[in-house]
Amino acid sequence: MNLNSAQDYTLKKLISLGAKDVVVTSHSGESFQNKFANNEVVANKNWDNSTLSIFLSIGENNKLKTGGTDISYSNQTDIDNQLKRLIKFTKNTPINKNFLGLPEDKFKYREVRGIYDPEIKNLGTKSISILRDAIDLANQKGANRTGGTLSHDYGTTRLLTSTGVDESYDYSNIALSLRALTNESSAHKVCVATNLKEFKYRPKVIQAAEDAKLGSYPERIKSGKYDIIFQPMAFANLVNEVGRATIAESVETGSSFYINKLNKQVTSEKFSLFDVGNLARGIGSRPFDSEGRPTKATELISSGILKTYLTNSSSAKRFKLQPTANAGILYSSPSNLVVPIGRKSDEKLLSELDEGLVITNSWYHRYQNYIKGSFSVLPRDAIFVVKGGKIIGSAKNIRISGDMINLMKNVDELSNKKEKIINWESDIPAEVPSGRINNVNVTSV
């Protein structure tokens, strides 16, 4: 059985077996990754991404039991056996009071512009040429070594539901993640695009090499309070934390610092945040969410005020909010986090910094208390020391700590240029500028 016919069959079969809500999602496509280290291509990976995933509910309204699985779909007998097991499995679970049914509306969908480029599907060995060029360029511009990945993937996602949704979309993306290393220093940049035309990696590679060189031979600095410019990689990591805290289910489980904060000030008025599920050429864009609701732009934080949580249909009902079309059927998830830019250039932000630091990247953001938002995070890669609006050196071995609410209330300025970021720490795609944050607690070992 091919994937599409197995998907059609699965929906009909589950309904005939007594399921109430059914969502059958198929993915087909491939992912590729070329990993490089020490200027050498150390691994060339290829994944077949074909999957058939099922969510279903059984029972009466407001007393629904839910279950899910991925199934093997090559032959009908196998499918039948797996679906019977899924029904039995779901019947044996208790009632899931959180799930309040799929949306019944008849939706209209719009194509999301620029999320598929067939050229990416046909990249083949061209990925190696891109990588060679990136490595050579970084070394020409001052790196001693480079490491990272060039990843690309393409595919089709089709959603089929018991509420009548039968929609699909094609997607593609390409991402270069490159860390340039030299003289006890390093700098990391990512270049992400949904089409080859916009995949302009060379300026990012040059910036990584130049920043690494500028950060050479870092020195220890004193612990204390610093005004800090977070460049887009580092700022995206903070924005990811903010975005996760807006998820309704995070609020319910005590893993958010935005509990009871709706319509209250949670950041500086200089900061706003949108989730945009239908962002043109967005890495996390798709025309519909996992329940079949058309995606849209949602203003989460408006000039410092938390306006809504990110929801699916069920969590929207529980919180008495409008659904934001961010299903995950059982747990909402952000799509593209977009921070509107400020008015000043990056150069102006720096020139206005009398004394402080520029952080180019960070990692290992961990919480002592999610509800309070008390955390620490380690800057990594180049950390520039600034005096009189100019970079005068570089720093090492520092840690930032504080609480997320106060930190984000101290956002003083945003630059007028944003970057697309997706990375280890920022696994939610983000489009963010640099952010200057005042009075940040820094410790040094």
Place this chain on the structure above:
Amino acid sequence: MEDLLKFAINTAQDAGANWAEARYASEDVTAFYYDNDIPVSSYYTNDKSIFVRFITGNSMGTVFVSEPTKDKLGIMIKKQVKISKAASRINQEIFKFSDEKAHQKKYSVKEKTKLNSISDEEKSKTVLNLHKTLSKLDSFDSSSIGLTTKFTDKHYLNSDGSNIISKIPEINMNYFFTVKSNGKITQRMNYLAGKGGWETLKNWNLTKNLTSEVKNLTNVLNKGVPAPKGIMDFVVGHEVTGIMVHESVGHPYEADRIMGRESAQAGESFVKTDMIGRRVGSDYVNIVDTPLTSNSAAYYLYDEEGVKARDKILMKNGLINEFLHDRNSASKMGLSSNASSRISDNSKEPLIRMSNTYVLPGKASEASLIKDVKKGIYMKNFMEWNIDDTRYNFKAKGNESYLIENGEITKPVLFPTLEVDTFKMWSSVDGVGNKASFGMVGGPCGKGEPMQGVPTSMGGPSLLLRGIKI
């Protein structure tokens, strides 16, 4: 299935690979996640897949196929060998593996009570009952608890002639809860894993241990005093010992990290290849990584490259003794692999990973370590922790912690911070407890691109650290 694995290896070699391996896995997973008393997610999966890896001169390639068929495997392997050959042409260095003995073995982990004999209903109720027990405690606020059982049936072949079949049952549990008392809040997060049957879960004594954790944290909230400042001694419990070992010894001794293979994301290491024999800790410190402990989180007898597992002594009397190696890193250093190659699931490339990493016990009782402290902190466990990407700048923030005054624990203390560099931390060890325990904190250990979270355990006895700035 063996025929399909042989086909994959032959296809890779016919296309020009000079070495190849293929791995079939059937991964049967059942999972139940509760937020308080609500079963927010219940699912099972049974993935059957083949992963193939091959060397093409100066580079390496991998292919992952779900729903594997000869046609699909053949097309993908040929395509990927071509890409790997293109990469090989631009590389300078020959991609080598250490020579290792080929093994033909079958092994399995025994289950006293088979995981598949426990009904889905009972598994689900186990999680729910744990929540119900905690919710009877006044200070308990909320919980998120997840239980996963997994049975992996794996068949590994490589072109050296290894043929290894394993059948491994495992259980993982993660919990996160919030305690509120005296106008204060604290949270606790933990992760437990073991290879074995349903008895593994019973051995964790979850009801008793989590009840005790809630009560002890409530006491900290009710009676805790602010953490003092200054230079003082720390006695750390086995969870803190474990995270110290894992983050500042296990990770930086991974040879791929030392040699820069993971530089972009997981990072590098303050340790360099010529540092074997270098002092980094006091004489008291001996640290071992072993996958051979029965029923442990990271138990295996053969690693993911078919190499026979053994104990690795990472630190001996405070000196760096051995790194963690796979066949590639071992070859680069002129050594044999010590079988540290692992995967999180069948879709991922093998990477050098820790297994069960711990400080060997010494001779002192924990009570005698505490008695030896005039003024200090006893940090039993922690919540927030992190370390920089060379594994030098370490921090753990205490959760259940107490003040030590004149050799006695006097009162709870609110969330003290242990923030210290790796050399200072291990050099300051002035006493090692005689009783080792294992734990796992925070979740599976992450590394790689894409990220691979593998179960590891970490621990050891209580340690006495002298002269730490707080």
